[in-house]
Amino acid sequence: PKDAVRILVTGAAGQIGYALAPMIARGIMLGPDQPVILHLLDIQPVAESLKGVRMELIDAAFPLLQGILATTDVNEACKGVNIAVMVGGFPCKEGMERRDVMHKNVPIFKAQASALEQHAAPDCKILVVANPANTNALILKEFAPSIPVKNITCLTRLDHNRALSHISERLNVDVRDVKNVIIWGNHSSTQYPDANYAIATTDIGEKSVRELVADDHWIDYEYINSVRERGAEIIKARKLSSALSAASAACDHVHDWIIGTAKGTWVSMGVYSDGSYGIQPDIIYSFPVTCQKGEWSIVQGLKINEFSREKMDTSMKELTREESLAYSCLNQ
Ligand code: NAX
Numbered sequence: 001p002k003d004a005v006r007i008l009v010t011g012a013a014g015q016i017g018y019a020l021a022p023m024i025a026r027g028i029m030l031g032p033d034q035p036v037i038l039h040l041l042d043i044q045p046v047a048e049s050l051k052g053v054r055m056e057l058i059d060a061a062f063p064l065l066q067g068i069l070a071t072t073d074v075n076e077a078c079k080g081v082n083i084a085v086m087v088g089g090f091p092c093k094e095g096m097e098r099r100d101v102m103h104k105n106v107p108i109f110k111a112q113a114s115a116l117e118q119h120a121a122p123d124c125k126i127l128v129v130a131n132p133a134n135t136n137a138l139i140l141k142e143f144a145p146s147i148p149v150k151n152i153t154c155l156t157r158l159d160h161n162r163a164l165s166h167i168s169e170r171l172n173v174d175v176r177d178v179k180n181v182i183i184w185g186n187h188s189s190t191q192y193p194d195a196n197y198a199i200a201t202t203d204i205g206e207k208s209v210r211e212l213v214a215d216d217h218w219i220d221y222e223y224i225n226s227v228r229e230r231g232a233e234i235i236k237a238r239k240l241s242s243a244l245s246a247a248s249a250a251c252d253h254v255h256d257w258i259i260g261t262a263k264g265t266w267v268s269m270g271v272y273s274d275g276s277y278g279i280q281p282d283i284i285y286s287f288p289v290t291c292q293k294g295e296w297s298i299v300q301g302l303k304i305n306e307f308s309r310e311k312m313d314t315s316m317k318e319l320t321r322e323e324s325l326a327y328s329c330l331n332q
Helices: 015-025 044-061 074-078 098-121 133-141 157-171 209-213 214-238 244-259 306-330
Strands: 005-010 036-041 067-073 085-087 123-127 152-154 182-184 192-194 198-202 207-208 267-272 284-292 297-300
Touching: 005 015, 015 036, 015 044, 015 244, 036 044, 036 074, 044 067, 044 123, 074 152, 074 157, 085 098, 085 244, 098 152, 098 306, 123 133, 123 244, 123 284, 133 152, 133 198, 133 244, 133 284, 133 306, 152 284, 157 182, 157 209, 157 214, 157 244, 157 267, 182 306, 192 214, 192 306, 198 209, 207 209, 209 214, 244 267, 244 284, 267 297, 284 306
Parallel strands: 005 036, 005 085, 036 067, 085 123, 123 152
Antiparallel strands: 152 267, 182 192, 182 284, 198 207, 267 284, 284 297
16 A cells, blocks of 8 residues: 655635545545545634544545644644645735735745745645735745745646636536646736637547637637636625635646646646746746646647737736735835
């Protein structure tokens, strides 16, 4: 039998944590033959609630779950972890501006970066979910200089999955028969859901989604807006932000990163930019990637038209602004 993999979930007493922990324990993230040990971190004010989550995970008797560490001590939580899913953070409350959220979250990510650097397994792979996800990941990178940048990513897979589902609904095909959408940029309202290379499998084989939809206005406007606005639509309906879909997307992200993407298929991940597609290096930007043997690589050679260029650049500029804002929070 395989050795257990230690997986850290921060913010484990929160909504996403509550949906994510059982998915991991059931083998959704790493497969049905991979035992796991969960490290659950949250903060002191919700320590009781965290205990409750731990009790429920025990009661579920998951065959793959070999241990649970539930703690409010960040150093203890990071000890020996192979995978870290960073969900915890200060939420954006009504009336708060992005700057205020940043002020709360930058110091949290700075502290967690040091804890991971000192205590995590040397090859630890990190997925940042907490918002602002791209910038939190960048802060983490900044304060954990010994962790390879390739190991630090952020979640845009939820946006990617929403994009696949929108197309599947529009074309009335199964979602598994749609692939190669792209989310470029920031996990924010400037993200660019690009369907130019999307493919759907139909009775007559693989076809370009743009051709199948045969409505450029839908692809260039309605689709982009509906993917961007889906999060807000969920908040309106549930009075809470996406949780089960975010947890599921986090599992997909780590799963594909470690197990690999299928041949001819790519996924979207927020990764450290190497300057591909003219995107400023040294920011965490969402690109189309393929994964093999635990390593992601940015898909190369896609032609970018003027319409896409402008949208990709807008999101890049927003990220560079966010980055300076984050640094200004640190210096205060
Ligand atoms: P909740 O507020 O339900 O849970 C957050 C949890 O984090 C709480 O239990 C809180 O006590 C804990 N926490 C706060 N500070 C902490 C610290 N220093 N260390 C450890 N834990 C800490 O939020 P939830 O709905 O679960 O969302 C979590 C984060 O995911 C938010 O930042 C949210 O904006 C972000 N999201 C990101 C998405 C993405 O696609 N990247 C989509 C879903 C979600 O909106």
